Amino acid sequence: MAQALQQRSASVGPRFLLACLSACILVLAGCASLPAHPDRTPSYASTDTSDTLLASSLAPRLARNPGQSIFYPLGSGPDALAVRMALARAARKTLDLQYYLFDADTTGSALLGELIDAADRGVRVRLLIDDLHSTNQDKLWAALDAHPNIETRLFNPFANRSARWAEMMVDFGRLDRRMHNKLMVADNLVGVVGGRNIGDAYFSARPDVDFSDLDVMVAGPVVQAASKVFDQYWNSESAYPVAALVPEGKEAPEELRRFRKEVEAKGDVARASPFVQELLDSGLARGIEVGHLPGHVGSARVIADSPDKIENDPDDASTHAIPRLRALMEAAQTELVLISPYFVPDDDTEKWLAAIAKRGVKVRVLTNSFAATDVSAVHAGYAPRRLALLHAGIELYELKPTASTGLTQDRGRHARTFASSRATLHAKAYVVDRRFLFVGSPNLDPRSSRLNTEMGVVLDSPTLAAWFVSDVDKRLPEIAWRIGVRTDAAGQEGLTWTTMEQGKEVTTDKEPGMSVWQHIGIDFLGLLPLEDEL
Template sequence: MEARFVSHVAWRRPAGRALVATVAMLGAACASLPPHPAEPPTVARQGTADTVIGRTLAPRLAQHPGQSVFYPLTAGADAFAMRLALAHTAQRSLDVQYYIFDADNTGLTLLAAILDAADRGVRVRLLLDDLHMAGQDKALAAIDAHPNIEVRLFNPFANRRVRLFEFATDFRRVDRRMHNKSMTADNQLTVVGGRNVGDEYYGARADVDFSDLDLLAAGPVVAQVSAVFDDYWNSEATWPLASLAKPLEGEEARTLQQNARQYLDDAVVRLKATPYARSVLESGVLQAIQQESLPSFWGQATVIADRAAKVQQPPEDDATHAIPKLAKVLDSAQHDLTLVSPYFVPGEAAMEWLTGLQARGVQVRILTNAFGATDVKAVHAGYAPKREALLKAGVVLYELKPSAYAELAKEKKSKGPGGSSRASLHAKTYMVDRHLLFIGSLNLDPRSARLNTEMGIVVDSAALCDMLGKSIDDALLDVAYQVVLETNPDTGREEIAWVTREDGVLRTYRSEPDMSGWNKVEQGFLRLLPVESEL
């Protein structure tokens, strides 16, 4: 982002470059954060029932006292359209919290809509994890300079130029990241789920599309989402950008702000010219709700979230953790439990829990990424050795195929991305007895449980579970491999096999799909590394 906002001055003498690089590396090794600024806490806007969003929702909410309404966003284009609509419609406030906010077509277009909201007088609080913000300080400062926008960074790196040495000198701190994802307008309407901000999350890339799920929600649950945001915004782990990067002033501020606006406007024009955007940019969330063109589901709901202070406590101290609350929900299963997690690495305790559920009569079904679909090969190395034990316990195991979209297109079961997109599972969705549903950012892996912060919503809605469950069941063998234990007719031994439906015909693979000989060597090496707690 920053490269287009500012001009870079090239060093003319190699000796000068070497000296500066050496000084920078030495400075990075001993850099420390400035004192945390003492600022009064700010909280979500109250008294927003008279906004356009509030007035639109009020009649329907009045018919369901105490309940919240949910609109599942399964398609990436719809999820992007809803975020744009929130920014376009907000009148009082926008609270935006993301782990990744890419400076690509969708990210810049959403940022342009957020800037437009600020121009209308909307208070914007933009909270970003700092891990993916390297080199973006001036670009963010141009946004932060708007009188109605404040940018804060979660668990920031002390050195704003060279980060490498901080991983070596302060790894335990910078390894703890904010993985939350939410966007709330006027404290009335919110989007929570698994999607970050970037083209691959919204079906805007031709080469890859992350299969994900968000909830658009209104009603009492919104106040819970806002309370989580306030906890992070006012946390001692969160720093105003202005305390980390020199605030822009005078002519530099005016120039960078003008460059930023032009850069964002150009991105919007580029996106509007694509086939992807023709329907997305014309979408209006309020009109869709008014016309009841979105499938809506009502129910009691609870937000489950880590406290922001989690990153400042030892990983084994679970007093601030979300996972014990989620485990209680999942452990309430009486007859079936469906777990959809892209990064699935169950530790010893989780393996005992899953096999224990099976032993007491709960059928556990798991959908995760196949080797060819995962974007983190080390995670697959941590997961794969667990398969045999899970299958022997009776767990039903599926792995999403990278060709999932192509298979759906052939079967005409989807209007989503074309067959050229590589599918990769990114949704974190857990269903209990077809009436309780968790949708959020929390993976079933050690990193989500112990290191990162996470959040999500638990909804009690049999209708919503039925709709999502049916959509999964109908296409599962087309989009995924069922991993099974069966006797190999050639060897007579019980081995893992992968069963799927291709062109309407069941096919069995006896070696792992999409895994070459070199991949097998690589996976074997990754399993030797003591990194499971980091996955």
């Protein structure tokens, strides 16, 4: 009898504990719900900006090129930060920022300091931040929101601010859909669009890692189109005022004012650092502050998902931007260059790329190697596709972690496309026939296509596009491994990795940077049904 009770206890125990754990998760996740009717007052981009510094500096050039836009690539992290800070200083009416991730580290604090200064002089500032990476930032956003000229909203937020993990477990379907857009607009006249979030790793300010990325500064009609996209997101049902989510902000205004002073002080310290001072003293930043914007002139258009995408079935393409981007690529006649850090082609994308290559179009892909990627699961989704892509005639290159990357400028003319320390590719750029250059936030992966919202700009500029591709091609042998196919004595196919090291060509048939155990781990991840999440 005692033995039977012990056996029953042993079998019931784990189930009982699991039931208790599940109940606790449900209780934690159910302790909060999103406000049913938040005070979401609509607002829109300003159209009364003709008397601003930026407007007066742009007017002559835009008048000479009616219907055209101005654009200037920002591949260097320091340049990308300097432009954002200079635009914040130049703004006279409005500043709109929309980001997937905004870290209040050194560079983030420096930019926040500029935003607060702008608000202090009467500029209306709207901040729209995706809520996935805003853990422990409620007080920051509430403090900024308490400023009379700053309004902060969180996109697709967690209802339970203290037990996010529990809510994610019970509401994964909703919280798995994120706003991946990156946009900053000053006075509805000049903007920055691209792949960078806000944080030290994106601006070459961290010694351990550098997300090599690409943005583009734009001015002219394309900016008004980008502002309309921002307004759609800002006024959408998924954008919640931070005051509705953090009620303590209303209850402790003095505490928030004190905290904002701390944020301002941190920003002042960051802006006083030699790194930031050098940026603000640069010719590029100074030029923007006095109204001299460099750049190419040509037609440009925005491609963006609707904010409703996160509410719809992932397979409902009516709100998706990727079909328009694919149509642009599909029109390639001679060459298609794809730079995507997270490159995870599903069956449909693999066949689609193969069909383009079969028409005689030269297709080249640059993505992260295993040694350079920051997401191993993404490599597990990509790696099994390599042989089929190579057999279809598609060239594959994988960035080395030792590469110098980042599209830099030499303060007047374009310099090397790729330049930084420890490289992790984060740029998303697609070039069609050396004429059209797309710069934005979407990767060529199922997540960008189906789950997240994305945006970017298509630039019609043969000069810029041809320079970009030529510069990448010139550096590829050194910054990346070219993937090839080998056949062993038993007739089994495998891969090879070829690169230039110290002026000599080196080839290996072992995946660089991958140990035996890591190889086993990647193979295991490849067996899991994760493709739709990558």
